[in-house]
Amino acid sequence: MRPAQEPLTMGKDQKKTGKGRLDKWYMLAKEQGYRARSAFKLVQLNRKYDFLAGAKCVIDLCAAPGGWLQVAAKQMPQQNSIIIGVDLVPIKPIPRCITLVEDITTESCRRALRAEMKDWKADVVLHDGAPNVGSAWVQDAFTQVELVLASLKLAVEFLRAGGTFCTKVFRSKDYNALLWVFNQLFTKVEATKPASSRNVSAEIFVTCQGFLAPAKIDPRMLNPKYVFAEVDGADDEEGASKRFAEVDAEGNEVAGSKKGKQASTNPLAKLDNRAISTKDVMTPATLNVFAPEKHRKQREGYDDGDMTLYKECRVMQWIRHQDPIGVLGMVTRMRFQDDEDKKLLKNPLTTGEIKSCLDDLKVLGKKDFKMLLKYRLAIREDLGLDVKVDQKEDAVENVDIEPLDEEEQLTQELERLARDEAFKKRRERRRVNEKKAREVQRMQLNMGAPMDIGLEQQDGMGMEMFDLGEVEGGKERRGVSGGRLDSDGEPELSDDDDDMDREDISGSNKVKNQRQMPMQIIPDGADDDDEDEDVTDDERKTRRLEESLDLLYESFQQTKLERDHKHKVKQQRLKRALEEGGEFKGIGSGSDADTDAESEESEGDFDPAPQPSSDEDSSDEDEDEQAAAKPEAVKAAPAKRARAAPAPVELDEDDKADGLLKTLKKGKVLSTSAKSRQAAMWFDQPAFKGLPGGLESLLGGAEDASDDEAAVGGESDEDDEDMGDATWVESDEEGSGQEASTDDESDDDFDGARPTFEEDEAMEEEADIDAQEKEEIEKAERIAKVGLTTAEAMTLAQQLVNRERTKTQLVDEGFNRHTDAIGGDGLPTWFIDDEQRHFRHNIPVTKDAVQAIRDKQRALNARPIKKVAEAKARKQMRKVRRLEKARNKAQGINDDEDNGLTEKEKAASIAKVLAKSGGAAKVKRPEKKVVVARGANRGIKGRPKGVKGKYKMADPRMKKEVRALKRIAKRDRKSSGRNKANK
Numbered sequence: 006m007r008p009a010q011e012p013l014t015m016g017k018d019q020k021k022t023g024k025g026r027l028d029k030w031y032m033l034a035k036e037q038g039y040r041a042r043s044a045f046k047l048v049q050l051n052r053k054y055d056f057l058a059g060a061k062c063v064i065d066l067c068a069a070p071g072g073w074l075q076v077a078a079k080q081m082p083q084q085n086s087i088i089i090g091v092d093l094v095p096i097k098p099i100p101r102c103i104t105l106v107e108d109i110t111t112e113s114c115r116r117a118l119r120a121e122m123k124d125w126k127a128d129v130v131l132h133d134g135a136p137n138v139g140s141a142w143v144q145d146a147f148t149q150v151e152l153v154l155a156s157l158k159l160a161v162e163f164l165r166a167g168g169t170f171c172t173k174v175f176r177s178k179d180y181n182a183l184l185w186v187f188n189q190l191f192t193k194v195e196a197t198k199p200a201s202s203r204n205v206s207a208e209i210f211v212t213c214q215g216f217l218a219p220a221k222i223d224p225r226m227l228n229p230k231y232v233f234a235e236v237d238g239a240d241d242e243e244g245a246s247k248r249f250a251e252v253d254a255e256g257n258e259v260a261g262s263k264k265g266k267q268a269s270t271n272p273l274a275k276l277d278n279r280a281i282s283t284k285d286v287m288t289p290a291t292l293n294v295f296a297p298e299k300h301r302k303q304r305e306g307y308d309d310g311d312m313t314l315y316k317e318c319r320v321m322q323w324i325r326h327q328d329p330i331g332v333l334g335m336v337t338r339m340r341f342q343d344d345e346d347k348k349l350l351k352n353p354l355t356t357g358e359i360k361s362c363l364d365d366l367k368v369l370g371k372k373d374f375k376m377l378l379k380y381r382l383a384i385r386e387d388l389g390l391d392v393k394v395d396q397k398e399d400a401v402e403n404v405d406i407e408p409l410d411e412e413e414q415l416t417q418e419l420e421r422l423a424r425d426e427a428f429k430k431r432r433e434r435r436r437v438n439e440k441k442a443r444e445v446q447r448m449q450l451n452m453g454a455p456m457d458i459g460l461e462q463q464d465g466m467g468m469e470m471f472d473l474g475e476v477e478g479g480k481e482r483r484g485v486s487g488g489r490l491d492s493d494g495e496p497e498l499s500d501d502d503d504d505m506d507r508e509d510i511s512g513s514n515k516v517k518n519q520r521q522m523p524m525q526i527i528p529d530g531a532d533d534d535d536e537d538e539d540v541t542d543d544e545r546k547t548r549r550l551e552e553s554l555d556l557l558y559e560s561f562q563q564t565k566l567e568r569d570h571k572h573k574v575k576q577q578r579l580k581r582a583l584e585e586g587g588e589f590k591g592i593g594s595g596s597d598a599d600t601d602a603e604s605e606e607s608e609g610d611f612d613p614a615p616q617p618s619s620d621e622d623s624s625d626e627d628e629d630e631q632a633a634a635k636p637e638a639v640k641a642a643p644a645k646r647a648r649a650a651p652a653p654v655e656l657d658e659d660d661k662a663d664g665l666l667k668t669l670k671k672g673k674v675l676s677t678s679a680k681s682r683q684a685a686m687w688f689d690q691p692a693f694k695g696l697p698g699g700l701e702s703l704l705g706g707a708e709d710a711s712d713d714e715a716a717v718g719g720e721s722d723e724d725d726e727d728m729g730d731a732t733w734v735e736s737d738e739e740g741s742g743q744e745a746s747t748d749d750e751s752d753d754d755f756d757g758a759r760p761t762f763e764e765d766e767a768m769e770e771e772a773d774i775d776a777q778e779k780e781e782i783e784k785a786e787r788i789a790k791v792g793l794t795t796a797e798a799m800t801l802a803q804q805l806v807n808r809e810r811t812k813t814q815l816v817d818e819g820f821n822r823h824t825d826a827i828g829g830d831g832l833p834t835w836f837i838d839d840e841q842r843h844f845r846h847n848i849p850v851t852k853d854a855v856q857a858i859r860d861k862q863r864a865l866n867a868r869p870i871k872k873v874a875e876a877k878a879r880k881q882m883r884k885v886r887r888l889e890k891a892r893n894k895a896q897g898i899n900d901d902e903d904n905g906l907t908e909k910e911k912a913a914s915i916a917k918v919l920a921k922s923g924g925a926a927k928v929k930r931p932e933k934k935v936v937v938a939r940g941a942n943r944g945i946k947g948r949p950k951g952v953k954g955k956y957k958m959a960d961p962r963m964k965k966e967v968r969a970l971k972r973i974a975k976r977d978r979k980s981s982g983r984n985k986a987n988k
């Protein structure tokens with residue numbers, strides 16, 4: 006039997022001091038030329054996470070003597086990479102590394118790094134800092150975690166988004182607080198103990214990947230004062246002693262508070278053989294491996310006599326212990342040490358995985374801990390330490406079942422059915438709401454006709470939503486008035502009485518409407534939810550959030566669009582057209598020809614938002630009245646269709662000339678044919694533009710169409726006046742035709758407007774073509790200048806040149822499944838936009854093409870930088886000028902017959918001039934050989950043996966003597982100074 010209590014043992018297999026430190030990693034480091042054995046830690050970490058291979062810029066904090074720098078320099082790409090090392094102590098130069106002598110906790114270090122980094126961001130920040138306290142470092146775990154926080158502070162400043170931060174951390178009380186902080190800032194945080202890290206060391210390496218780069222970071226998150234603060238009393242000394250008092254109550258040997266604390270923080274200090282009881286829960290929160298987030302800080306330091314963070318125990322100690330979770334959180338390793346432990350090794354339950362988990366508990370996750378606890382239970386059962394209670398029996402014993410009488414049964418059944426029914430209804434309602442929301446979205450995206458939606462007033466898509474009166478009323482909100490432009494071309498507020506009957510049909514207003522629409526739709530939908538008691542607060546909040554996100558996205562798109570130069574040009578053109586001709590741009594006659602997606606958005610052919618009047622009277626009753634006035638066929642059609650479809654309106658002559666908003670002519674109600682408006686929209690698409698005869702011919706002739714149409718007068722006229730609702734009345738006696746105006750007059754008006762807009766479209770097309778051509782030319786120029794820059798382009802180019810692919814094939818391949826537009830019900834706008842941008846056909850690239858691009862880059866890199874090349878050229882130019890000058894001078898000397906110089910003298914002067922200009926080849930003087938008069942050469946006279954040419958004998962004492970003389974002179978100076986002072 007083992008004694009009930011056993012002290013924790015230190016790992017004895019590794020000596021901590023002296024030659025014991027010189028382990029295989031030390032030898033390996035020596036062998037491979039690394040300055041520190043710690044280099045292998047980084048090697049092993051990098052092998053696991055592979056963060057160096059792709060890194061262009063690495064910052065190594067606490068880098069001395071430079072082992073990690075050496076590894077980084079070796080494993081990072083050889084070209085164009087930056088490695089910066091910082092330490093308190095100077096680091097001997099390492100090729101390709103910049104080293105700084107700074108304290109990483111200071112502002113000056115930050116500045117120095119900023120100066121080095123300029124605008125760069127680091128891909129990786131490393132930190133291997135440990136306080137410089139020699140052998141007492143164990144007690145300085147807190148200083149170490151503070152260093153970690155300081156390095157994290159630098160990391161968040163210099164890391165790029167998605168970058169990696171790898172740091173050493175001493176496992177102490179504050180370890181989990183640090184992990185929490187890391188988890189706030191990185192997507193993936195993992196702790197590893199590399200093989201080269203000594204077991205006796207409390208260090209562990211935490212690799213944080215995927216830096217989130219938040220726009221703002223709460224400064225407290227990087228402040229040790231907050232991060233490592235004692236949050237509440239549960240884990241401070243008082244809280245701890247309370248917890249330990251419970252242990253006292255169990256009858257364990259706790260005397261003084263101090264001793265009690267010691268006993269409790271170290272659950273292994275009082276291991277006993279008692280069976281586990283549920284009352285024995287004593288796992289301090291700090292040691293609960295299953296809830297590390299509940300870790301509290303204890304800053305009271307290390308326990309007396311326990312100066313190490315590394316702890317071991319025997320496996321059987323843990324199996325017998327009353328607080329297995331506490332033990333798991335406390336110890337670093339469990340060993341199969343004694344005989345009874347070794348028996349466990351033979352037990353089939355002790356698998357290899359269990360053994361390796363027990364070997365290093367500090368790197369385990371929740372799953373592993375669960376597995377270990379299961380193992381422990383199984384072993385306890387196996388050893389007969391636990392008697393398994395048959396829970397089923399207990400349950401049978403405890404439950405008293407009283408028979409229900411018939412009435413109660415019936416009531417219960419009824420309640421259950423009612424509950425089921427309510428639940429089904431709720432689900433159905435939610436389903437319908439969601440469907441409607443999706444359809445609204447579809448409509449906003451021009452993906453469907455408004456009539457498809459089946460919008461009804463009670464569906465939250467009532468007339469007030471499309472309140473034109475409201476639209477027009479709020480000038481400051483919309484910036485749009487009754488349809489007139491002031492002298493600056495800006496809309497002017499109208500005095501017209503029949504504002505309510507207007508419809509916003511101008512292109513510019515359409516843009517604004519599009520922006521307004523969702524704002525109106527969404528709160529309505531939200532209200533719908535609000536009314537719905539069954540929708541929970543959370544759901545409501547989520548929906549609102551989603552809706553406001555959609556709104557934000559739309560307004561963002563809108564702002565972007567407005568900034569777009571093409572859009573501006575089109576707007577200006579439209580304005581000009583309005584000023585010049587006052588012609589309006591009717592629904593569906595906008596920029597149909599424009600295939601540019603953005604432009605379509607900006608001047609969408611179809612404003613999906615139906616704009617019925619806002620009149621409150623447009624209630625169900627009115628609707629019924631109108632329905633009564635309609636022909637049978639219309640009655641049969643759902644009322645919602647009548648509301649949803651915006652129809653072209655007939656215009657007053659004045660309005661045509663003036664306004665953006667147009668007034669409906671009283672008594673002349675435009676009808677929407679029963680033929681689907683969707684069909685009209687379909688034929689409105691750019692593809693059908695330019696059809697000979699236009700849409701009318703396709704639909705069976707314009708005349709037929711207009712003949713088919715019938716105006717609805719009489720009863721509906723009055724309603725029109727009152728409610729402005731008649732715009733939406735459908736007239737379809739014949740059940741045929743198309744959306745059109747009611748009479749020839751209005752048709753003419755429309756036709757009259759056409760040439761202007763066709764012209765406009767033609768201009769737009771021309772502008773588009775011009776822009777495309779310009780783009781093509783720019784592209785060609787760029788290619789001519791820098792060549793092909795992508796591997797895809799190079800692949801295609803090579804294939805074309807090598808005749809592996811023809812031009813026709815290339816064009817054919819341009820049509821693929823990716824060319825289809827993205828669609829789908831209920832997809833958010835941003836998603837569709839994003840897909841359109843990134844859903845691309847991937848062109849397979851060949852190795853050769855990649856190599857060719859690389860070679861090109863290399864050639865570019867090999868070219869001298871501009872400055873150097875320029876300096877060289879300048880030097881060459883100066884030389885040429887000098888030579889030219891010298892040649893002229895020499896010519897002068899040669900030609901001058903008056904100076905009476907002989908040919909020899911002339912030649913000498915010319916040679917002198919040329920030599921001065923650097924033109925003549927320099928004559929190298931033979932060097933004098935210095936022979937030191939020592940050894941065989943000491944005291945010889947004449948030429949020393951084996952020395953040819955000029956030589957000079959040097960006295961070996963000379964250096965020594967010069968130094969001695971200097972020394973003497975210095976001493977004399979000092980002594981004379983002292984003498985003067987004494988006097």
Ligand SMILES: C[S@@+](CC[C@H](N)C(=O)[O-])C[C@H]1O[C@@H](n2cnc3c(N)ncnc32)[C@H](O)[C@@H]1O
Pocket residue numbers: 040041043044066067068069070071072073074091092093094107108109110133134135136137152
């Ligand atoms: C374990 S060594 C680093 C070894 C290094 N990674 C290598 O491979 O050579 C810890 C280093 O942290 C440095 N250090 C400690 N506190 C520091 C501080 N406040 N600022 C900068 N360096 C610090 C020490 O000078 C020491 O060189």
